Amino acid sequence: MRALLVVNPAATTTSARTRDVLIHALASDLKLEVAATEYRGHARDLGRRAAESDDIELVVALGGDGTVNEVVNGLLHAGPAPDLPRLAVVPGGHTNVFARNLGLPNDAVEATGALLDALRTGSERSVGLGLATGVPGTSEASAADRWFTFCAGLGFDAAVVGRVEGKRAEGRRSTGPLYVRQVVRQFLGDPNRKDGLITLERPGEDPVSGLVVAIVSNTSPWTYLGNRPVWASPDASFDSDLDVMALTRLSPAAVARYGSQLLSSSGRGPRGKHVVSVHDASEFTLTAQTPLPFQVDGDHLGLRSNVRFTGVRQALRVIV
Incomplete structure (x- = not known):
């Protein structure tokens, strides 16, 4: 599965070393492209690029709720569609409301493990927004x-x-x-x-x-x-x-x-x-x-x- 990992390098609860470990773990199971955000709105632009691509099947947001929101707005720039890439979240912010309310661990390393398990078993759900x-x-x-x-x-x-x-x-x-x-x-x-x-x-x-x-x-x-x-x-x-x-x-x-x-x-x-x-x-x-x-x-x-x-x-x- 080809995936785009959108990383917020300013995420408050992950260090550069932790992010490197997480990237390595995800790359072991995915054909992973990594993009670090450089400005406000960049995650939205990356999400839109993924939505318009022909081969990206998954977008992983590594960051807080602001990063997730931008990725979602990029993915849905033209509205919901059945062929959009799936979304996955690795919490890296202070509060991480969306990830926690999905039932994900509030620790980035544990959440990455849960994400890999879900990918192997095909576990996903549809959410309203x-x-x-x-x-x-x-x-x-x-x-x-x-x-x-x-x-x-x-x-x-x-x-x-x-x-x-x-x-x-x-x-x-x-x-x-x-x-x-x-x-x-x-x-x-x-x-x-x-x-x-x-x-x-x-x-x-x-x-x-x-x-x-x-x-x-x-x-x-x-x-x-x-x-x-x-x-x-x-x-x-x-x-x-x-x-x-x-x-x-x-x-x-x-x-x-x-x-x-x-x-x-x-x-x-x-x-x-x-x-x-x-x-x-x-x-x-x-x-x-x-x-x-x-x-x-x-x-x-x-x-x-x-x-x-x-x-x-x-x-x-x-x-x-």
Whole structure:
């Protein structure tokens, strides 16, 4: 089997020596081409090249969730198709939500062993993905489409992602404590935490307005704080469409309560009068009164006022 290995050399939890060992192990079973990413968006370009090739059957992403997201967007640049290369993931980032939610080990060496075993036995599955697009008739109608593997968000959580990216650009490592500090700072400085600006619109349903934050999930857990799962929409699944967990208020008491529920071992997620939950929605739109931070798979994409979300089932085949 001919495979393309897309390596992020800046992956936070793998060293150059570890990557060399993993490449050697994969090359023993595959006709392997290795490409290291050199700029933001390079993994997407490599994924697109693989999708357009005549002989690449597998693309392996060695990196974090950002690398995986770029590879997926490259593979699906023309939409899902039965003859696309399969995707495999070797986790090399800090959080690795997609890989962990597929049931893969969170250690790169162990995950490589599991990948080779899966290839030998032909073990794979089809996963659904989310697609964020511009909204026709708005100023952002031409916004680039973006596939996501596990989550997207508009408002508070995306602002936190932006803060974390800013700290990483300054040379800080992406860690759980760094995220917690940025959550606190965003909370203290967020002017919209009492009067939400976001409206959720679904076909055939009344709009829900006044949302401070809206988190769209394609799987569960939503993310991880170290080894601890964070539960936003516990029923979200790769086998269904999209889930939404939104909040209409972020007071200090609400933050403490919902933060505890997000991290609860019960896995039930947030609940209460300020919580809006939607399960298995195939299409909906988030509209903000003013442009707000927007993120997909932990990648801050700037400010958006209108985003349409679509759940696409069986979008990609993944080796597991």
